[in-house]
Amino acid sequence: MPPVLVVHGDRKTQRALGRVITSGYGPAMLLDTIEAACAELAPGTVAVVGLAEAMAGDLGALVRDARAGGGDVILCGEQGPVEVLKLVRDHALTHVVTTDAVAAADELPLVLRIRASGGPLDGVGVERYLAHGAPLHQHVPISTHGRLGILAAVRDDLASLGISARHERHAALIADELLANAIHDAPSRAGTVHRGSVRDPDRPLSARERPRLRWGADGRTLAIEVTDQFGNLDGETIRAHLAKLVDRSTKPREGNGGAGLGLAMAYTAASQLVFHLCPGRMTQAIGLIDLRSRPDGVRSAVPSLHVFIET
Amino acid sequence: MTSSDAPTFTLTRAGDRLELGGRIDERSQLADLARTITGGAITLDLAAVTYINSLGVRDWVSFLRALATAGVDLTLERCAEVMILQMNMIVDARGSARIASFFAPFACDACGWEGSQLVVTDQVQPLLAVGRAPETPCPECQQQARFADFVDRYFLFLSA
Numbered sequence: 001m002p003p004v005l006v007v008h009g010d011r012k013t014q015r016a017l018g019r020v021i022t023s024g025y026g027p028a029m030l031l032d033t034i035e036a037a038c039a040e041l042a043p044g045t046v047a048v049v050g051l052a053e054a055m056a057g058d059l060g061a062l063v064r065d066a067r068a069g070g071g072d073v074i075l076c077g078e079q080g081p082v083e084v085l086k087l088v089r090d091h092a093l094t095h096v097v098t099t100d101a102v103a104a105a106d107e108l109p110l111v112l113r114i115r116a117s118g119g120p121l122d123g124v125g126v127e128r129y130l131a132h133g134a135p136l137h138q139h140v141p142i143s144t145h146g147r148l149g150i151l152a153a154v155r156d157d158l159a160s161l162g163i164s165a166r167h168e169r170h171a172a173l174i175a176d177e178l179l180a181n182a183i184h185d186a187p188s189r190a191g192t193v194h195r196g197s198v199r200d201p202d203r204p205l206s207a208r209e210r211p212r213l214r215w216g217a218d219g220r221t222l223a224i225e226v227t228d229q230f231g232n233l234d235g236e237t238i239r240a241h242l243a244k245l246v247d248r249s250t251k252p253r254e255g256n257g258g259a260g261l262g263l264a265m266a267y268t269a270a271s272q273l274v275f276h277l278c279p280g281r282m283t284q285a286i287g288l289i290d291l292r293s294r295p296d297g298v299r300s301a302v303p304s305l306h307v308f309i310e311t
Numbered sequence: 312m313t314s315s316d317a318p319t320f321t322l323t324r325a326g327d328r329l330e331l332g333g334r335i336d337e338r339s340q341l342a343d344l345a346r347t348i349t350g351g352a353i354t355l356d357l358a359a360v361t362y363i364n365s366l367g368v369r370d371w372v373s374f375l376r377a378l379a380t381a382g383v384d385l386t387l388e389r390c391a392e393v394m395i396l397q398m399n400m401i402v403d404a405r406g407s408a409r410i411a412s413f414f415a416p417f418a419c420d421a422c423g424w425e426g427s428q429l430v431v432t433d434q435v436q437p438l439l440a441v442g443r444a445p446e447t448p449c450p451e452c453q454q455q456a457r458f459a460d461f462v463d464r465y466f467l468f469l470s471a
Binding site: 148164166169176177245249251252253254258260261262265268 | 336338361362364365366368369372392393396399400401402403416425464467
């Protein structure tokens with residue numbers, strides 16, 4: 001099991017993270033600074049770094065050295081500022097945990113375990129994030145405009161759950177944007193690279209073009225998963241889209257294709273956005289909404305982000 | 312046109328005042344609406360907007376741009392939270408429009424009530440200038456309900 005370093009300047013948070021990781025994954029070494037972490041890196045080490053330390057220290061050196069040894073860096077901190085997305089883009093980071101310690105107790109060990117297992121493609125998607133036995137709903141559009149009918153059905157089902165209007169709106173937006181991307185940004189022919197097809201005309205989708213939407217909820221999480229059969233989304237594209245949230249002067253893309261805002265909007269609507277990327281075979285995007293938060297309560301400006309890449 | 316292709320937003324017009332409601336998405340065709348508005352001052356009430364997706368944002372931005380080009384002096388009133396979130400994400404989603412009032416999330420610690428309440432821009436800006444968040448009486452127990460989001464994030468659109 002790859003070793004873990006916790007890098008946090010606040011000893012109380014450092015210890016809390018250490019307990020979360022030790023109880024849910026394995027032993028963790030506690031450190032105060034990025035410089036100390038650089039000195040402790042062993043092959044395969046995963047460094048869990050506090051946001052303040054990441055913004056103040058030489059994060060680039062830690063990322064470089066950790067990856068050189070087959071390890072990685074996970075940013076971690078409650079209520080991260082939107083500038084965190086600059087770090088994510090500039091250092092090609094794949095994991096950011098911005099939930100509080102209670103939620104991180106679920107999230108961090110799971111991320112470490114998926115990484116340690118070598119990849120996410122064990123046939124498990126949205127089930128991984130829901131309590132055992134939580135009912136799942138599934139929809140598969142057979143035409144491009146089939147998305148609209150599916151969204152109407154999802155909204156009706158969400159309303160019947162009795163969740164808050166805000167959670168319902170966020171869930172519908174995540175389903176809408178992820179499904180639209182899966183339908184319109186997947187290659188129309190095998191082996192082609194394709195982004196942003198014209199969205200006006202309704203056309204049938206071939207069996208391979210049909211994405212699958214699944215969603216479910218338990219007492220604490222509402223999870224929406226969209227899976228396509230192409231796998232043409234990559235980490236760099238994800239990071240570039242999310243970085244738009246840092247620059248408010250971003251303009252919607254003109255024309256009849258996508259507006260180029262969907263991924264960022266789905267991200268801001270989620271508590272956690274997870275991508276399972278299998279290049280050439282599958283893209284699975286999962287938006288998680290924490291139902292335990294107050295319907296109108298404060299959420300982090302930067303939701304958690306996880307990009308798992310199967311190679 | 313199937314039922315799922317039908318526009319899902321509503322527009323009511325009375326003189327120089329318009330009310331836009333429902334869902335703004337690829338079916339909205341707000342550009343068509345912009346062509347019917349020429350010059351002068353218009354007030355647009357956005358209280359009943361319930362949803363906007365990425366294609367809706369593009370349509371909305373084009374709508375604002377068309378009105379600005381036509382020389383329309385636009386005031387937005389009672390902006391729904393979903394619209395404020397987009398204005399906070401993209402400067403162009405506000406454009407040059409004046410925001411007279413908008414909804415913001417509040418929560419009451421006394422009774423647990425949570426919901427959206429109307430905020431008047433001219434009243435909230437002096438508070439924000441001194442680093443204070445607005446408060447409002449809880450509609451259920453009349454105790455003071457607190458603003459339930461990040462001040463520097465939710466009111467970002469006012470600084471644009």
